[in-house]
Amino acid sequence: QSALTQPVSVSGSPGQSITISCTGTSSDVGGFNLVSWYQQHPVKAPKLILLQVNTRPSGISGRFSGSKSGNTASLTISGLQAEDEADYYCCSYSSSDTWVFGGGTKLTVL
Amino acid sequence: QVQLVQSGAEVKQPGASVRVSCKTSRNSFIDFYIHWVRQAPGQGLEWLGRIIPKSGVTIYAEKFRGRVTMTSDSSITTSYMDLSRLTSEDAAVYYCAKDGGRHDLDSWGRGTLVTVSS
Numbered sequence: 001q002s003a004l005t006q007p008v009s010v011s012g013s014p015g016q017s018i019t020i021s022c023t024g025t026s027s028d029v030g031g032f033n034l035v036s037w038y039q040q041h042p043v044k045a046p047k048l049i050l051l052q053v054n055t056r057p058s059g060i061s062g063r064f065s066g067s068k069s070g071n072t073a074s075l076t077i078s079g080l081q082a083e084d085e086a087d088y089y090c091c092s093y094s095s096s097d098t099w100v101f102g103g104g105t106k107l108t109v110l
Numbered sequence: 111q112v113q114l115v116q117s118g119a120e121v122k123q124p125g126a127s128v129r130v131s132c133k134t135s136r137n138s139f140i141d142f143y144i145h146w147v148r149q150a151p152g153q154g155l156e157w158l159g160r161i162i163p164k165s166g167v168t169i170y171a172e173k174f175r176g177r178v179t180m181t182s183d184s185s186i187t188t189s190y191m192d193l194s195r196l197t198s199e200d201a202a203v204y205y206c207a208k209d210g211g212r213h214d215l216d217s218w219g220r221g222t223l224v225t226v227s228s
Contacts, residue, residue: 001172003154034213038155045205045221046147046155051214089155093213097169099145104154 004029004090004102011108017078020105022090023071028100030071034093037066037075040104041086050075077107085109114206114219121225127194130222132206134163134187143209144189146180148202149221156202160209163189193224201226 005023012018022029022037029035033053038046048057053073054066063078073092077084090102117131132144146158159170163182170178179192193200203221210216 003156032213036214038215040155045218046207046215047218048210048214048216051210051212051216055212057210057214057216087154091155091157091215096172098171099157099160099213101147101155101157 001094001098001100004092004100006090006102006105009106011110012080013110014080014082016080017076018080020075020088022073022102024092025071028092028094029073031095032093035068035073036091038089039086046089080109082109112208112217114208114217116206116219116222119223121227122196123228124197124226126196127192128196128224130191130204132189132219134208142211145207145209145215146191147205147207150202161189196226198226
């Protein structure tokens with residue numbers, strides 16, 4: 001099972017919007033609406049910010065949104081804030097009843 | 111919010127095995143999957159496998175089959191992850207995480223640092 005493909009890094013200024021892509025295959029991202037996204041600050045455990053492509057858990061800001069087209073899912077963060085600077089990981093359920101993560105994307109808020 | 115309490119840091123020699131434990135609250139233990147994920151220094155997240163504590167049914171990532179074993183003890187609501195034949199590439203923080211019921215990992219332990227060194 002190969003890792004999902006994410007850009008290594010993205011950046012944006014406060015107030016702007018950024019999008020992080022997550023590309024897999026028809027056996028994972030494209031085959032199920034079961035993509036989740038995680039935010040990880042340095043030396044912290046990951047935190048769930050989106051599930052089932054575009055559902056926000058309780059307590060997660062509406063500035064975080066998700067979408068999917070074919071084998072690519074996307075995370076959009078609008079109204080960037082300094083506290084959004086972190087690593088972001090996508091994760092998908094796959095047809096082999098396993099889960100696979102993306103390689104992670106480092107978000108820098110300029 | 112469900113709490114997952116993991117065991118402390120471990121230092122192991124190459125070739126040895128390590129066991130990491132993850133204690134959860136009773137309700138969560140019975141109803142949901144527990145996943146194990148690791149993160150090598152400066153690297154991304156890697157899924158190792160998951161267990162259904164109520165039944166003990168497991169599934170492992172292909173990369174770790176034959177080397178990883180996940181078990182659970184319902185009497186103390188604790189799950190375990192054993193990894194054998196350790197090499198330097200297994201040095202990482204190992205996390206347990208609860209499945210939220212929609213194939214999402216909604217609660218995470220704080221992680222257990224495993225160091226592999228002779």
